[in-house]
Amino acid sequence: MPPATAAAAAPSERLSPQTRRTAWIVSSIFFVEQLDATSVASALPAMAAELQTDAVTLSATITAYLLGLTILIPLSGRLAERYGDKKVFTGAIWLFLASSIACGLAPSASILIALRFVQGMAGALMAPVGRLIVLRAAAKHEIVEAMALVILLAMIAPMVGPFLGGLLTTYVGWRWIFWINGPLCLAALWLVWRYLPATEGRQEGTFDVRGTLLTGAGFACLMWGLVSLADAQVRSGPAAVALAAGGLLLAAYVRHARRTAAPVLALDLLAVRSFRDAMASGSVFRIAVGGVPFLLPVTLQQRDGYSPLEAGLVVLIPAAGGFAMKFFSGKILRRTGYRKGLFLHGLMAAACLAVAGLVPPRDVLPAYAAMLLGFGWARSLQMNAFGTLAYADVGRARLAAATSFFLAIQNLTVAMGVAAAASLLRGGAAIGAGGTAFYSWVYLTLGAIALASAFMTLAMPRSAGQDLLQGNRAS
Template identity: 40%
Template sequence: MPSARRITLVVASALFIENLDSTVIATSLPAMALDLGVNPIVLKLAFTAYLVSLAIFIPISGWCADRFGARTVFRAAIGTFILASIGCALSNDLTSLVAARFVQGIGGAMMVPVGRLIILRVVEKRQLVNAMTWLTIPALIAPLLGPPVGGFITTYYHWRWIFWLNVPVGLAGMVLATLIIPQVKADSVPPLDFRGFLLSGLGLSTLIFGFTLLGAAVLPQRDALLLVVVGLTLILLYLRHARRAPHPIIDLKLLAIPTFRASVAGGSLFRIGTGAIPFLLPLMLQLGFGLSPFASGSLTFAAAAGALTMKATAGPILRRFGFRRVLVANALISAGLLGAIALFSGSTPHLVIVSVLLAGGFFRSLQFTSINAIAYADIDPPRMSRATSFAAVIQQLSLAAGVAFAALVLEASQAARGGGPLAVGDFVTGFVAIAALSGSSLLVFLTLRPDAGAEISSHSVATAPAVTEGRGTRG
């Protein structure tokens, strides 16, 4: 069998492509809108199509890998991502671009979880920490490179090259996956909850797309509202199905665990607010302040740099203050830094912009790390895979809802002043709204006990009245 390092590097390379592609597109939105002849706000559909596709197909990725083999699924995921990238590059209208982005999401949904599953299945436990360290590099470096790379390509070449670059890199990944990745299958595979997959997938996609289309001149508003109603109906049907199914694709019983419930509910509010940043910020810098895509990307990368610097400090901060205090205080700090973006103007020094974005990236990353960690504080091993799928689905849906919410606020602000091109004031309203939404997540985190997640944070709460074996939050 190939060495663990070689296997990890192949998986990490594939994840790098997926992470890079999802960040470079944000800087190119105004240029893409101009080329396709659509309102820049309408390109929210290119964002949400990808994120919704991830949310639909992530829950079945593990089942597919167990049933058909990890190498087969991983290689097919890369191939799907390549073909969808070609479709994006050749898109001549909004419909074809959104469709290609949705297919790209299918590839990404299979590539990321299956890649992690391969590492967990083939790497020895004593090498697992080192392997997972390598695997986190794409998630840290790609968002750092994405905005300036996307801005450079868009400014000096053409936005379509963003997608064409995926082709040779992806083909190389498929060859390496064939040569290096082992074919791993599970000994026994539980039956797929196909009815649950259809109800949840159709319900979530219809609801999010309907909400995204509200206020847009793509469909009549009556049809958009009809999609929302149909989506809600299908989700209600799934809720009834999940209570009866022996192996539901999304296990709602996990919400009975207080720490997991707080992570899902509070994390969703926080991500809906912060998920709008990649959509709102490049539009404001380019359409509001008149910066080029490259200049815009050279500023927005600071948020990713701030997130990168946080990684070494999260552990000590959580040990010192504990999850509850960090999540509550950090929700306020992050919301304040989001609101500070609303104070930017065309004359704001770039050093000030970079400083605010750097600080915002640091505190948002600390919040994400804390939310993700406390989700699994009281999850027992048999339910870990179901909790991971549940959390991943909610995360992608929250990000998609964030883009849709921000676009709706922009459209409402436009309409309130009588229409016309996007103005700086529209973005001010948008950033104030998402800051308020992110900040409201502290109301959920306040419900946590002081010793919540103490077993994984190593935080000692001397004043806590009852701490039973470090698991005072189990419900």
């Protein structure tokens, strides 16, 4: 092969300036959204005192946000196709800004909960449409690095959010948790207007109204049921009814989608092998690890006697491992390929999670910290790999549909992970009769689910995702 040809065939691991800038802008907006979502929990007692209610009642502000987030995600791709992705993204940021200011002015708990639902709806448009803008701006071989960059700042927000929420609540009041979004969103809007590429919308065609109602209501029922299962204050009966209703509504949607030319969620994407594989094994993996941010602090405080501050600091360890991985995921996947990389890091995540449940942190903290660091490292690669493999064989014309579908299932399976961890803890506590050995079994069970996901990846073809790992900027 001539030198020039060899150079052209070599994969480039550097992003073009336009792609890098686009990914950074979208990442910064995701940071603002995640910062708001994670800082509220720290302020619940102060919010409850001022609004003359209790913290348990105000925990509905978190649930309302999740419900709003769930309902509109299926529709986000259709809106972007019809009106243009940049226009919808800008509108979502304005809605998030307005609802944030209104949350800070809320005079009662019921109004605050309703406004948090609106905030969630704005987030439901920001997340998928922001990803869509990056996917359309990036060349095939840039997608792995670009998507790693997109979620980089969003990974920092959960580390900063609880601390910032407590700081603002202590010194200037809880309402500033929402008002601080004002200048951040205005800066984001200027960056979007100035730098982000735009795709023109297509005004022809009609919305799948019936499908939108079925998917929105179905996902909302499932999300509420899963959140309720994770909440010890809610009885299991209503949660079971909500889960059954959600299942029936989505089953009705499947039947509807087969008879509709342009359904709101394109189920025919499951015929694409890479998309189907990423959805299947990725969903199992998210069920295994989705509840870990909830499980770790509970275990450290209830089993090991850590203070909330100490537990919060330990929880930063897997976050640090995941943050570090974002700089290496593209290089690792190019060296191993998707199938091998997913299998090996799935094994690593499962082993580290299981061992972390067995190691007493007060006795052997370095070994415990190493397991958490390794878990965070492996989990980060899995999330990025599944999140990019889904688009490997999806044409650009179908990126919007694929993004809506993927993120709707992603949110649902993460909630399933939280519900699974909470249910295992409650079940273990009931059987354990006051002992603490059941904590280890919870970790082992989740590790086994992660292990199942790793072995599912072996069914992928060896060539899975190769188009994302090869090519050059000219391509």
